[in-house]
Amino acid sequence: MDFNFDLDTIAVFKERAVDLLFQLGPVLLKSIILLLVGRYVIRFILKVFVKTLEKYEIDPSLATFLKSFLNAILWVLLIISVATTLGLEMTSFIAIIGAAGLAVGLALQGSLSNFAGGVLILIFKPFRIGDTVEAQGTLGSVESIDILYTKIRNFDNKVVTLPNGPLANNSITNYSQKPTRRVEINVGVAYGTDLKKTRNVILNVLKQDERIHADPEPIVKFTNFGDSSLDLTIRVWADAADLWPVYWDNMEAVKEALEQHEIEIPFPQRDVNHYYPEGKKE
CATH class of the missing domain: 1.10.287.1260 (Helix Hairpins)
Incomplete structure (x- = not known):
């Protein structure tokens, strides 16, 4: 069964x-x-x-x-x-x-904001690794771009980590995006100086530097009546990589040329008049 x-x-x-x-x-x-x-x-x-x-x-x-x-x-x-x-x-x-x-x-609201900022930066590329940028109060070279953070190494070799959220939503100055940069040097000469002669002396100095571009051509313009000097502005164009060497070298070269041509570079001066309400005492 x-x-x-x-x-x-x-x-x-x-x-x-x-x-x-x-x-x-x-x-x-x-x-x-x-x-x-x-x-x-x-x-x-x-x-x-x-x-x-x-x-x-x-x-x-x-x-x-x-x-x-x-x-x-x-x-x-x-x-x-x-x-x-x-x-x-x-x-x-x-x-x-x-x-x-x-x-x-x-x-993860903050992290998601940084993630969105990282995506925008990597897609639109306002800067690349190796570019010199100024953002969020930091000036330096971009060392890495990650999804959440960007690392910038400043010129005294400190690495600053910036969150991508605020970075993508604020202004960024990229000093490396264009191949050329303008160099500006300010020079003051004494009152009474022949400005035409001074301009020619400075232009001759600039012509000797092969790093300075001929187009746009260098200019030297009188820009201001200073307290103790007549102020001149020198503007030249150079490759972005040569910006600071051109600035430093020509600052020194211009100074030496002005001294050779006996063109005075003044220091600040003040005229002091003493007032004697009861007459000057001998």
């Missing part, structure tokens, strides 16, 4: 298994096909996305991050689609994910 019961039980299980197979088989097959096709589609989308980033010369570090981010989003969508095909209820699950995402977003 037990033997017959076991055979009957097995027959019932087989019948139910066959029914279940016919019910779930098409769904499972559909889910597997969806998974395989979705995997192929994800690879195709990522391939096109990477080619697009390369076409627009997006920074490699940003391109890698964006590719990984897009890959994660596509796989989450694919898994949700497969689970929905299998008949799983995803509404509550998606709501939980949304709530968790909101909480994490609020907790």
Whole structure:
């Protein structure tokens, strides 16, 4: 009797298994096909996305991050689609994910702002590694650009780390973006000096420096009546890399030329008149 019961039980299980197979088989097959096709589609989308980033010369570090981010989003969508095909209820699950995402977003608000700023900097490239920039009160050479922070090494070899959020939302002065820079030197000569002679002396000095561009040509202009001097402004153009050497060398060369031609470079002077209300005492 037990033997017959076991055979009957097995027959019932087989019948139910066959029914279940016919019910779930098409769904499972559909889910597997969806998974395989979705995997192929994800690879195709990522391939096109990477080619697009390369076409627009997006920074490699940003391109890698964006590719990984897009890959994660596509796989989450694919898994949700497969689970929905299998008949799983995803509404509550998606709501939980949304709530968790909101909480994490609020907790990481500052970091997300820096991340967005980093993306903007890497896409629009207001500066590159090696450029000399002035931003957020810091002047120096850009040492690295990461997703969240940018490091700038100033001229006394200190590294300043700036968050990308405020950096992307404020003014940035890039001293390296253009190949040429204007050098400006201010010189004061004594009152009574022949300005035409002084101008010629200075222009002769500038012509001897091959680093100074002929176009635009150097200029020397009288710009101000100072307290103790007639002020002249010298403006020349040079390659950006030669900016400070041209400035320093010509400051010294101009001084020596003025001294050779006996053109006085005055120091501040004051005339003091003493008033004696009761008459000067001898």
